[in-house]
Amino acid sequence: MVTQISTLKQQPSKASSAKIHNSEMSIDNLFQRVVTADDRKAFEMIFDATYTLLCQISFRMMKNAELAEEIVDDVFYSFWKNRSNININTSFKSYLVASVRNRSLDYLRKQKKEKPSQLEVAAEIASAETIASDTLAYEELKSHISTTIQSLPPQCRLIFMMSREQDLTYKQISTQLGLSIKTVDTQMGRALKYLRNELKAFGL
Numbered sequence: 001m002v003t004q005i006s007t008l009k010q011q012p013s014k015a016s017s018a019k020i021h022n023s024e025m026s027i028d029n030l031f032q033r034v035v036t037a038d039d040r041k042a043f044e045m046i047f048d049a050t051y052t053l054l055c056q057i058s059f060r061m062m063k064n065a066e067l068a069e070e071i072v073d074d075v076f077y078s079f080w081k082n083r084s085n086i087n088i089n090t091s092f093k094s095y096l097v098a099s100v101r102n103r104s105l106d107y108l109r110k111q112k113k114e115k116p117s118q119l120e121v122a123a124e125i126a127s128a129e130t131i132a133s134d135t136l137a138y139e140e141l142k143s144h145i146s147t148t149i150q151s152l153p154p155q156c157r158l159i160f161m162m163s164r165e166q167d168l169t170y171k172q173i174s175t176q177l178g179l180s181i182k183t184v185d186t187q188m189g190r191a192l193k194y195l196r197n198e199l200k201a202f203g204l
Contacts, residue, residue: 031092148198160191
């Protein structure tokens, strides 16, 4: 796990967490204190308020808790290191979410054994999660995605889950199910199209 972040913050206090309570305005104010005054305490408060949500977003893409934490740690380390040069046109929380999403996708793209279909699903989920302003919103979105997957036709759902959960290739899936590779590819395409449409219907 990345260790640089431990040198930048102390153990966050419950009082600090309660004070900002994931407030976009408060986080933006804290961000200004960091970039204009090198305020380490403000940095710690931002970390405390957003760390769990950012790890959840990365974990949904990486499917590995330790890697997700490393990516979030790297994002915060980069933020502190480059704090005087950061210019953003959105809320700082949105900036952090986008940074975690992009860094997670970059990691997946570098993995040669990662299948294109998995990257596509990860990108779809990541885009959806950028709207999650707090843990409750994230959980609602996660529940919707899970329900959408369960509503796929039986064979389509089975093929999608074998690819996504078991990390099987199309050839392995076709062998296990006695289907042609073309059929597996077609079913995966239908699953991804259906998921995209459902996410759009959810307001994404």
